[in-house]
Amino acid sequence: MAAIVSTVAYLGLEARAVEVQVQLIPGLPAFNVVGLGDKAVGESRERVRGAIAAMGLAMPPKRIVVNLSPADLPKEGSHFDLPIALALLGAMGVVDVETLAGYVVVGELALDGRVASSPGVLLAALHAAETGKGLICPGAQGAEAAWAGSVEVVAGPDLLSLINHFKGHGLLAMPQPGEVEEVSHGPDLRQVKGQETAKRALEIAAAGGHNLLLCGPPGAGKSLMAACLPGILPPLDPAEALEVSMVQSVAGTLTNGRLTRTRPFRSPHHSASMAALTGGGLKVKPGEVSLAHLGVLFLDELPEFGRAVLDSLRQPLETGTVSVARANAHVTFPARVQLIAAMNPCRCGHLGDPGLACARAPRCAADYQAKVSGPLLDRIDLHVDVAAVTAAELVLPPPVEGSTEVAARVAAARAVQTARYRDHPVRTNAEADGPLLDAVATPDQAGRTLLAQAAEAMRLTARGYTRILRVARTIADLAGAGEVGRIHIAEALSYRRQPPRN
Known part of the structure; x- marks a missing residue:
């Protein structure tokens, strides 16, 4: 038998789709994970084995092959534990494979079957929302995943509760988004x-x-x-x-x-x-x-x-x-x-x-x-x-x-x-550049004259010239001025590093 469960691999702030494919093949009992996984992925075999044993289930006396597709994409982290376990349980007929097809799954497993937290759940939830799927994640991170919006989040504290949820024996409540912390300030x-x-x-x-x-x-x-x-x-x-x-x-x-x-x-x-x-x-x-x-x-x-x-x-x-x-x-x-x-x-x-x-x-x-x-x-x-x-x-x-x-x-x-x-x-003046900066920060005639003289005397680079305009635009904003004037250019120049003297 075979089963497929969706999960993700993280590359920076990008979550890439990964299929966990599990197949039970007649032969000598073995448990192999392939698909360019790191050491944490390879060790998931023992965590999955322990979690399933903790529920009182026996591993099938067959050759178990887990493929993480695409096989040429590097996979890192322990969040592949839960999708591997659910795909294996689907291949064993414990959970419905078609039901799992509508979810992206992430989470680390403890040996006693608990679903432990893993980094990147918010990214996985956003990926699930983009692909029109739900998300299965650790119970402790349900509030984090709920920030993704309208995505259905199933957050289970352990593997057994997730199985009961999909069998209809004990439905898990939809988590609510976490609290928004009050703005904290440092010294005054x-x-x-x-x-x-x-x-x-x-x-x-x-x-x-x-x-x-x-x-x-x-x-x-x-x-x-x-x-x-x-x-x-x-x-x-x-x-x-x-x-x-x-x-x-x-x-x-x-x-x-x-x-x-x-x-x-x-x-x-x-x-x-x-x-x-x-x-x-x-x-x-x-x-x-x-x-x-x-x-x-x-x-x-x-x-x-x-x-x-x-x-x-x-x-x-x-x-x-x-x-x-x-x-x-x-x-x-x-x-x-x-x-x-x-x-x-x-x-x-x-x-x-x-x-x-x-x-x-x-x-x-x-x-x-x-x-x-x-x-x-x-x-x-x-x-x-x-x-x-x-x-x-x-x-x-x-x-x-x-x-x-x-x-x-x-x-x-x-x-x-x-x-x-x-x-x-x-977002801010410090990010403005090119024609946009010219449109919003070009000074008046007196300001242009002063800036040209200072650029030569201070040996300003093109980057330095641009940053003077940005600072002058901010000074003008603080003063409520619509146009950058000579006084704003003068103050911006006063904060510029002077060239070294020979």
């Missing part, structure tokens, strides 16, 4: 004493989705200001929340089907490898730049990261995607992030302070800052020198304006951009 900007220029740059970065570099001595408040950024960013809209949840589902970090409207904030340690930052590994998983999709990637102590690791961010920052190429797979993850970086001006951190600077200054600063490549710095829109906080500023009362007031201005500027780009695949 009222905690930052002084640093008015840096706080203004942080507001511009939040309003337009721009990359920002804070450079200053230790203890100046760089990390604190970066941590305040989520508190002034607008919450994720429903479509963005689903995008973020898809990445979390593949990474296995989406718990209890809970969706969040808080933008991701990822802060990897400077010892992170290239695979940890951009994705990859033996089983290709999204890296920090993808886990921060539609949110913030904060790199503290920027020069302490490996140079090759930092340069691997150049393409994702430009395109909003990261492609991981392997011999057997080519996977693309989304990576539309807002990069916030912080660094000291030199290794000792006290460049410019005669009482604290080391004896190697200013050579120390040149060597330290050279660890970050020019092409990466060229992709950062706003460069701000953060001065040390004085004792007089520390004893002042908290500022009147905090994250709530700044967030209101940011939300107003984002609303203008949403209306401006509603007919384009662009």
